[in-house]
Amino acid sequence: MARIRRNVWSLAQPWDPVLLWYARGVQALKARPFPDVTSWRYLAAIHGIEEQIWREFGWLKPAEHLPQTPEFKNQDQGQCQHHGWYFVPWHRGYLAAFEAIVRAAIAKLPGAPADWALPYWDYNSKAVANPRALPEAFAKNVWPDGGDNPLFDKRRYGRGDGVVVIRPQDVDTKTALTDGQFEGVTNGSPGFGGVRTPFQHDADRDHEGWLEQVPHDVVHGRVGGSQAGQDPNDWRFAGLMSMPETAGLDPIFWLHHANIDRLWEVWRKRDARHKNPTLSSWLNGPAGRHKFILPQPDGTRKRFAPKDMLDTTAPRLNYVYEDTSDPFAGQQRLGLRLRTLSVMIPGAQGVAGPEVSSVAKKPIVELLGANAKAVTLSNAPTSTTIKVDKPTARKVTNSFKLNEFAARSVPEPDRVFLNLENITSDNNAAVFDVYVGLPEGADPAAHPDNRAGVVSLFGARAATNMAKPHGGSGMTKVLEITDTIDRLHLSGNADLSNLSVLFVPVSSVGVGGVSIKRVSIYRQSS
């Protein structure tokens, strides 16, 4: 029988046995010496580590050193796969290894359950009034066994004062779950699971899928945050969850990622046409010299590839989620869009084929317009204007003509994507909303339809560091603005010559803390 990973909100609050045993397991792992591959710190370092930060935060005592084994130096540390199509399979393997190690640690204690499984934090749960609040077992430094609560960490700043505040739009899973494609394309739709990142990985970090952007990145930034009243660009005041180099040290990390992993199951199950990649470069990935390898409870290591992560009930994983029901009742992005467009293009729905396009052909993605110079964000809203290239804009407009897209038998008119290119920042916890096409001086809060999405800069600091392998190129974020462009077309005001973009900080950005080299838009034609 597969073990069941339960929703933290369907457990008794605050100390359901599942959480209590988790706390005891965490306590046991934290007590192990760092070089032990099953220790709390070793497992967190597999996700990411930076010695200076760990020392400052007290996770490395002055007399301690990083593990000296060649395995740690060359293969184990800093393995986490972000910004690419290995994000979900790698984290699934990572969680499973962690869960097995915690279960084995608990098993040594008297009265332990044999079927303990990691709970997940469903921030969209209907079971409680505010599922986006931190569960009490994590939020307070008290627990039934007495002494310090192993699930509590004071480096969890949330909005700044230690209270985690997450807005519904920060954890909106609609974009991710209603996109039928796992694999995305550069500059266009990144897909549910991200863009193919081959051996010859381009230096930019611009390949993250919808799920990784929201809710994954945003929850990291909203939970970790940075200390109120301090410079958010100084990592010394950042929360553990805000940085990939420390995130695995926070016990809530694992419940957050269990939910991300569950959303992969929800996506796959909600529509029979939702398919994982079938290319061998994904299944047997990653390409290149480095392989995924993780510790086992007995201290050995085991390799895995994405193909081992497809079925959670396989003996190696052996778990199911309490709830993988579809929150969007079968809705698909394409279907929703065509319903809107049917006002303008009568019969559009009839013309369109299946709601999940099964076109094997790679879509055309091309630059449509860009702003004039780099933008620096501050704590006040900042705007920039995209100037659109006329000949390319005509292609977009033409794609809306019924005879055009019927004749070419494509499923839909062009999609349009906003690209925030090469964002550099030392502030990993920066989160901001992005609005497109707002009239000048308009209150963004009054125009929710113009909201393109929310961006979290989880991982930006490392991507900004000139000494790191990426040479300080920063990261690139892609947001879909097809809806806004559709509405412009519907209103008959499809003059796309200029498009305003407004950045509204959600958390403290800090002075000159975030720079975006180019703000551009791309068209994607299927």
Next chain:
Amino acid sequence: MLRQWLQARGFGPLGLLLWSVSLCAWLLIVGGDRLHVALPLLCGGPPNATIPQGVFALEFAIQTVGWPALAGGSVLMVIAMMAPALAGPFLHLWYRSLSRHRWRAILLFIAGYLLIWTVVCVFLILTAYLLHGSTGSELGAGLVVAAAGLAWQVSPARARCLARCHLRPRLSIFGAAAFTDPLLFGLTLACWCVATCWALMLLPLCLADAHLPLMAAGALLVAIERTRQPRPGRSGLVFR
């Protein structure tokens, strides 16, 4: 089948194209380009050669084989060694330019990139000449460069230069900046590239007899290093 196998190993259409370009340059070099005819001429610096003597020798070589041949030879050498390493910058230029300006941007980039390298090659040839003169033999010059190169190869400063080779600048699409941005990208990238790889270029120039095998070894090193996924925590060492 073959296509899948290649793609799984990171050889997309662009990678294959660049490797072919590099191979063509190699064939032209092996087929005997004039720079390599002139190399022995250049390498024979007298003991304690001075810069003016070096310039004179260079002028003599130019008279013998001609400017175009010498510059062409340098360009060929750069293309042979560096083309496969340029996939990242080319993709950046391709994706971040208006589709009708993609080739223009790439050509401007190449112009800037080759300009820097050609100028640098002249300096490297001069250096090889002077080193030969002061050490008295090709082997001596080679050993000096090998020692200095090895020290540089493992230094953190070089790792930083290599990291800069992954920089991807903003590319404007309107006005004069649409022309100058790709050009500047080529110029700056070449500078970081030179800083990273000068030793690999200088060594074959010093040892005229072993020129081709050394160049081939250098090219292999560049290819391995640039196409490998950068990993955090890695020092300047190529093989680890």
